[in-house]
Amino acid sequence: MTVEVGEQVYVRSKFKMIFLAVLSITLLCLLLDFTIVLIGPEPGDSLRSLEDTLNSGFKIGFGAMVGLIGGKAT
Structure with a gap:
């Protein structure tokens, strides 16, 4: 599947929810890690x-x- 320039990619709400959950947990780990270091x-x-x-x-x-993101792009 190739995506041409200007073509829209449909992203389902489940994908967005999972991505935001992973992003939140990742940022929380990073923030707490910096806090412990400081x-x-x-x-x-x-x-x-x-x-x-x-x-x-x-x-x-x-x-x-x-x-x-890589799995969604292919």
């Missing part, structure tokens, strides 16, 4: 573990968004 110079082991989890959540969410 809290203090030397976080404990539990905060480091939470930071790693949030960092992974951001990476997975970003990959999911790229996959959703």
